[in-house]
Amino acid sequence: MSLSLTQGEIHPTAIVEAGAKIGAGVKIGPFCTVGPEVILHDGVQVFANVSIAGRTEIGPNSRIFPFASVGHPPQDLKYEGEPSRLVIGANCTIRENATINPGTRGGGMLTSIGDNCLLMASTHVAHDCIVGNNVIIANFGGLAGHCVTGDFVTIGGMVVVHQFVRIGSHAFIGAHSMVDSDVIPYGMAVGNRARLAGLNLVGLKRRKFEREDIHTLRAAYRMIFSSEGTLRERVDDAADLFKGHGLVQDVVNFIATSSERSICMPRNGNHED
Template sequence: MSSAVVHPTAIIAEGARLGAGVRIGPYSMVGPRVVLGDNVELVSHAVVEGNTTIGEGTRIFPFASVGHQPQDLKFHGEDSRLEIGRNCTIRESVTINPGTEGGGMLTRIGDECLIMANAHVAHDAIIGNNVIMANYVGIAGHVHVGDNVIFGGTCVIHQFTRIGAHAFIGAQSMVDGDVIPYGMAVGNRATLTGLNLVGLKRRKFDREAIHRLRAAYRQIFASEGTLRERVEDAAELFRDDVLVQEVVRFISEAQDRPILLPRNGHESE
């Protein structure tokens, strides 16, 4: 703690571990089992509790509540954990809860995530890298989110739902089914509205790869046959395509929630 800078009004419990260059602002609180990596900053009035690890370079803004017990009636004080990755930004009044015995005992936030004001990440959620959650996003318990997903403001995600990598969730959406990788979902209740083509282009995906992904999307969500049959056909037709195989695998692994479908059963673009 020799190089940490702690404001005199902050309360650091005995046992907390602070990395080099940590900055603890006014009226912040750090619990006894918290580990703050190098150059973590609590701007002011932030509370970090529980069995929580914060990766280096992460900034937590005023009135955020990180690591307090889950909002789950099945939680009975088990020693669950919360892990937050490197260089995340957690804005004002965000709440993030640790895991539970019923969900693997772990909530995890990846690296380089931006969680805007008043958003909530519930127990046992697993969030990938480079995820952006706009204001008032609600991530329910046991949700899994892939890398590079963007959530528009005030959208909510049903418990046990999976959101595939590079997906985009439109503002004010209520998502109660799995969203395929590279997909875009909008609405209450949300439906699949196509592929996140803007995101794919911004991240410089190969044009031909995008064309193949679009062709596979049309086949998978066509009106003929069953979804399983169409997925099997796409798996065979695009067997050498990494992106399509990721979508196929995602659909094939569905368990707790249904796959989100287009409103009319095929591509809406």
């Protein structure tokens, strides 16, 4: 793909600085600003009053709605102007007043958002976050620095996620939750502080997971979050008993991976699913 300043459709009131790379079919609306190191791939649409700065790259056919702030310096007092990056994938929708910051030296120099993501109005993705594909963050939801989400994660409205938290693929976070511990893949968490409330069964069914696989995952969930023995022992037992079952092994591997945060646990008993 050839990128140049002349290929796009740019409103006369927009300011696109020299050096910016604009793909074919890009539309930049009135009163937008685009910095000199920004890359907008083919088909990107930037509506009115959007500001895109820094070393920001936005994938094909993504849309950014009014008053979003994308790629400006992170809200981290340790940031010293290092040449960190922000990369947003294809077919993403970034709604009004969203803020997305690039990485920092202390976190790998990169904030990354995958393909087909929806960031609703007034959402925030902080420095050094790694966001998977097909992720939805509802209105006023926010990820603090260094968070990692897997694919197909759904985060409800007004959710706050603590820095360094991991949220596994296909997990669901209920509205108004404050999440300060890691949420397993396929899990559902809710509350302040958020606790596991079972598996994300609605999401699993909507994404056409096999009924037998869901039943197996539920059995493993009950084992892992029972009250007998230690968590490590129960995880090891599940790994052995459900060897070869992909969904269960996703959960086992997630828990076994070292993290800055503890694992989100059920509040009472082992399951509510």
